[in-house]
Amino acid sequence: MITSYHCHTTFSDGDSSMQEQLQAAITAGLDELGISDHYILMPGREIDWSMPVDRLPDYVQSLQDTRKAAGDQLAFRFGLEADYIPESVGHLAEVLKQYPFDYIIGSVHFIGSFPVDASAAHWDAMSQSDRNTTIKKYWGLVAEMARSRS
Known part of the structure; x- marks a missing residue:
């Protein structure tokens, strides 16, 4: 099985849209593709290479639209790369519960x-x-x- 789950789009620091990544994955013959843009809840600070906090609903809608576009060409997974920041982990958990993510990549960037x-x-x-x-x-x-x- 050929997969890729650590893919960033223009929602964070990537250079291509979800649709572009989907087409590239299909062309490359992947069996599964997961998109996992950066999402950082850092109190008092916006991170320029992370998805803006208020864009999460748009991101999830784009994931849903891309899954529909994928059809049966490949399995499309809903992901997110969430930074672990002790001060905001409780809030992050509450936010993430609201959405149907297939997986979360935990990371420490700070x-x-x-x-x-x-x-x-x-x-x-x-x-x-x-x-x-x-x-x-x-x-x-x-x-x-x-x-x-x-």
Whole structure:
């Protein structure tokens, strides 16, 4: 079975629409395609490469429309890549319960306000001790996210 579940569209930081990705997946012979745009609920901050919070209903409608367009050409899955931010995990769980997602990709892109996948310059400016501390915090959040099942 040939699948792809970690696909971002123009709803977040992708360069193509869901329809374009669907057509590319069909052309490539995929059996299943899942779209999983970034969705980050970070209190007091909008993330420019994440789907704007108020676009989630539009995103889900687009998922539904794309599933209909897929027909029996391939299985189309509803996904989302949701960042684990301890301060907003309860709110995130409440939001996600409202929608028919097939899967959620949990991710950690921030330690507080520090973007862990930032350019090397961000990391180079840190002392080795601070880098080690940040890396430990990152893996701690990943483990906490896995235990939370939220």
